[in-house]
Amino acid sequence: MNALPLFTPTTAPAETAPLSAPVWRPAHLVLTTAQKWLLPLGVLAFDVLFWQQGLGLNLALYTLLAVVVLLAGRPRAAWRSGYFRLVLAGTLLSCAAVAWYGSGAAVLACTGSLLLLWGYANQPLLQQASLALLTGLGAAAEVVAGLPALLVRSLPSRSTKAGRVGWYARLLLVPVLILGVFHMLFVLANPRYAAWAAVAWAQLGRWLAAWFELLSIGHLLFLVLGLACTAAVLLRVPLPGLAQWEARFGEFTLRRRDRVASFAVRHPHFGRHGFRTADLRKEYLAALAVFGLVNLLLLAVNAIDVQWLWFGFEPEKNFDLAQFVHEGTYVLIFSILLAMGIVLWFFRRNLNFYQPGLPALRWGATVWVLQNAVLAVSVGLRNYYYISNMGLAYKRIGVCFFLLLTLFGLVTILLKIWQRRSAFSLVRLNSVAAYLVLLALAAGNWEIWIARFNLTSDFKQVDYGFLLDMPGRVLPELVRYRAVLGQMKQITRDDDSGYYSEVIDAETARRLLDGRVQSWQQQQREQASWQDWTYADQSAYAELTALAKARPAKR
Known part of the structure; x- marks a missing residue:
């Protein structure tokens, strides 16, 4: 690995496991000399920045320190990933937004960007943002789970520790006793010294009281949280599992010749692994019927919305605009998402290659997608009328951005229909769009x-x-x-x-x-x-x- 010794992976080589169910065990972590110094310093910095404080400059500084630690490891493989560079830029942007506004969206974007950055640095071949997020969380969980054993191994042995403590105790016992005797003599002989000593003991008592108050149960638990966060920043645990699982998927749908159609049923005459496949034409007719019937229904709904909402909409007297927008918006958004799911279902396998009826199927699905885009515009108009009559609110802004993501998702559905894109490709594109929307929400002074x-x-x-x-x-x-x-x-x-x-x-x-x-x-x-x-x-x-x-x- 191209990494400094300070930030090299800290897991020992895995032993050969027997052929049985895998058992999860915490990662075997090892601290370098530099990490042994940086771990307590990181906990101290975490305590100074966050204990009994709100979020603002402290979160931005801690995130920047974490990014510096990551980049100090020189993750050259990660730099070749465009997703890593995008998330790095997003992390810096969200840091600036936290220090500028301190809004909840900025805090969410900052923490999410940091986890994504750790995920892509851990596995540079990852493409899905959701899998990168899970990789970052998984690596942090591995570090936290293996941290107790790591701290125990880092402590000196009991015999060595006891020997050193006894040697220092015997060495200091006589000087301390002599100092105590002379202190008592000077207190009895010099009233001014006695007054100064009383003030010093009182100050020491107040300092100890404040120190013990500082070390409350809540503060100790907070220090444990700081230790976990600092260890997750310093230690690197490779988790290739999600990246290996993602590598099984491609950008385009491939034809499966062993199962011609999607409707496959078991047949006893074909052996243990044999299947009898239903006629692909039947699935094509079912899809064509769905697209045809729902297109007609959606055409009626869109015609009503265009005539009612698009031109000269005026709420009637005693018309409950809030209920009209809230209930109607959520139901219509659900119907759009359901339509996208149905298209993904029918175009998931070999219907993409059914040449006799593919043009009609594609055009039927395309018309349905375009009609859903019209429906999304109608939802946007409902949201606009609510804003025009009732004012702006957080949910109204959220609906606007969600509709933008919905329109983008409909465009990617068209890519799937006409370019035979896989569901993996659609999730990848839409996850990047969702991350960019989160950054836009973080950068706004809403x-x-x-x-x-x-x-x-x-x-x-x-x-x-x-x-x-x-x-x-x-x-x-x-x-x-x-x-x-x-x-x-x-x-x-x-x-x-x-x-x-x-x-x-x-x-x-x-x-x-x-x-x-x-x-x-x-x-x-x-x-x-x-x-x-x-x-x-x-x-x-x-x-x-x-x-x-x-x-x-x-x-």
């Missing part, structure tokens, strides 16, 4: 955009409680548009029970905003630290301070 859109658009009502519950970096935007509250037709927030919404006036909304601003500023002054620092929080605090100073002058 809370600011949500607040700005909801307060500047002419809505019938605004859920102000939802805006006040957003992270503190949104507060300057709410303060900037506090005057807009007087123009709102209806302002709502959740009541104390959290199950119902109550209507409040503009003055009450302003008081709630001022209280939220004061509490957040006080929290920043008392609890904020460099570990959970983010640029957005710092900018929001400075902007709120400037707005508070400028408000009396405007009056």
Whole structure:
């Protein structure tokens, strides 16, 4: 392997196992001299960065340190993988997003990217992002499982340790006794020295009390977590199993001549391993009937949606738009996913090579896919009408990105139909698209955009409680548009029970905003630290301070 001695694989060669069921055992880990120094330093860094802290700069720094450790091993084979380079760029981008915004999407993208990076570095031939993620998790689990035995082996032997402790104890016993005697004499003879000694003993007592308080059960468990994370970063355990399993699949569907059709049944006259295959034409007719009938049904649904939603849609009086969007969106998305699954089922094997009816089958499936794309556009319009009438929310943004992934997935279904792509190829392409969408979500300042859109658009009502519950970096935007509250037709927030919404006036909304601003500023002054620092929080605090100073002058 092309790796520095510090980061070489740490498993011993596997012994030849008997022909029986495989038994899982923790990896046999070995620490190098450098790793023996870096492991406690890593635990200390983990404790300093994360103990009783939020997530922000600390997560970005820890991720960057982990990336440096990985790259220090010079994984030349991994560098030849385009997926490794893509995930490395995504890891650095998500690190920047965590330090900039500290949003939940950025934290998720950062941790996910780090696990993917470890998976691709472990097995550079991997292509599936999901398998790379499982490889990274599996390697971390192997390290954690083998860590107790590793620590026991790293300790000195009992006889050597006991001998050294006894030798140092005998060496220091006499000097300590002499020091104690002279200390007592000086305490009795010199009142000033006695006062200083009392202060020193009191300070030592407070330091020991703080130290024992620091070593609480929760803190000890947190240190164990830091030890596990640091060991997973430092130690490399090769896991080729998923990569070997993935190598069995290809990019294109191959014709199986031993089983002409997909409908295969056992027949006793063909021996133990014999099969009687159903006529491929019957499967073709079944697929053609499915595509034909469902195309007609979907055509009726799309015609209704195009006539109703696409042009001049106006909700009727007392029309429950929220229920219409929520229930309709989820059901239609499920129907699109089900349609994609049915296409994958029929085109999974030899129907791709049935020349007499392949053109009709392909065009029938293509029309169905295109009609599902029209259905996805209709779902997008439902989402758009909800946003136009009710405002932006996290789920609405999630639906938008999910529909983009759905449209991309429909395009890959067309590739399968016309290029005989395998399901493996489709999963590979869609997993990369899903990762890019996650990075896009991590890089967006969504809370600011949500607040700005909801307060500047002419809505019938605004859920102000939802805006006040957003992270503190949104507060300057709410303060900037506090005057807009007087123009709102209806302002709502959740009541104390959290199950119902109550209507409040503009003055009450302003008081709630001022209280939220004061509490957040006080929290920043008392609890904020460099570990959970983010640029957005710092900018929001400075902007709120400037707005508070400028408000009396405007009056």
